[in-house]
Amino acid sequence: MKAIGARPNKRSDGTDVYPVPVLSDPNTGALITDSLEIASYLEKTYPEKAIFPHNSESLIREFDSAHFRLVIPAVKFIFARSTETLSPASAKFFIGVRSIDVPLPWDANYSEDWALLEKGYNTAHEWYQKTDGKWLMGDTFSYADIIVACCLLWFKRVLKENEWVRISPWNGGKWTQLLADAVSIRKHRKTAAPMKIICLLLLFVLLYLISPRVGAGFKIVNV
Template sequence: MSLIYPAVKFVIGRVADILSPDSAKFFIEVRCNDFNLPWDEFNFEGPKREVQWELLEKAYNTVYDWYQKSNGKWIMGDTLSYADIIVAGFVLSYKRVLKEDEWARISLWNGGKWAQLLTDPVRS
């Protein structure tokens, strides 16, 4: 979580775009309070967004290394773990929340690992 949280502000900013107006209002208020930041710190474009992309990719490079060190398809080898569920949950949220071109960007990282993760069956 410490790898991902610093890099997800722009993802959080996209969530409000897919919610109903009332839900978006509540979501924005809660996230601003949770992070003690104004909403414009979550909803931005340009160079600041690129820095967030770089942080997110760096985080997923580290997570990818964990998968590479195992002797199976999961972080703990052939055993699906809570860590795998957390990773898949975040990846699925990106696919749902981000714009199509943004998801395409993530899905290409690490040889397509993150798109593949969402299609792999749990049983080996």
Template sequence: MTKTSGTGIKTGPVSWDIGASPTAGKRYTVPAIKNLNTGIVVYGSHAIAKYLDETDKLLIPRGAHVLVETSETPYINTVMMPSFKLLMTRTLETQNDISWQVFIQSRLKMFRETHWEDMAPEGKAQQMWAALKKGLGVVNGWYQKSGGRWIMGNTFSFTDIVVVSCKWIVWWNAILNKQERQEVHTLHGEKWARLLVDVNAGCNTDLGSCEEHSH
């Protein structure tokens, strides 16, 4: 199913449905959008942000395209890589019966593991959880150095959306248990819960909150 916004931008969970071309490996990826007024199709988070910014001038400050485009990799390396296997095990718990085996096989292949039990055994899981929180401490330091509430000081940008969006904080809200979510949201003076609220306000979106999930 695709959706059309009031600005003439059509989005869809199936990229080929709106005319997107496959990426490397002949895969159709999301997100993808199509401008119904011009026929232009754009896919990939940063490419979409750049395209929308060229028309609306909202997400990427002038001269900051390189900074914004490269900001996701340090975040992934600092926070996500040490804890990815743990997050995969939490994600499995949210899958339905149809997706269960497909998810397991694809992630075992991705992480070059043979048995799911080896992804995040109890001892390693605790280490991964500690590493995730340690990484968030590093990112919090980046925000503190900015001198404002956003990664670019007082200027809201796509990088803040990357940190909060479905890639990270919103994803964690969906997969972590109540105690784990509460622990993340209260870190660093409730920095991450507050950032989620601020991005919702800045983008006029509803990406959820710490209190919404109860599993």
């Protein structure tokens, strides 16, 4: 990452960390790291399909932090399941990096974590209930919904089937439906939004909303 000129972020212990994904835009020479910053850059540079509609970027940045605070108290058992999907070398690296902020031990059977996770999604459901549509901004899809969907996708990928089924009925099936609707948006935007790329990373799960022109020179760097 240093070799391509990427800028590091700081961990809680003050050491450097180089986040992925990284977007290299040959049209402008920009090299952008971190999913939220990539989304912000693309919104400003290629605004055909807004993901921060109605000048909402600052509010959605606050939503990102608020959503993180809902999930992080229950994340230990998700981390434990995540390591099970990785190769031994990758799992060792993942544990070393993530345990800086979320101390070990991680236990995939924490009943307390399940209760905290459900409580967090009950709060998120209250937020969604304050709108008239299926998205956080009513009928308008935004990066806030992408944040929620990406987290759900992470859970679906790493949890065992009987565990994902446990989440599915929460809040009347709201979260499985939201994920399905977000995937539908992604498929539509592959053909309907030239030059628009939304690149998301939540831990090691990548959800890309990639336009047909990605081959024209954009590069997504992932390690």
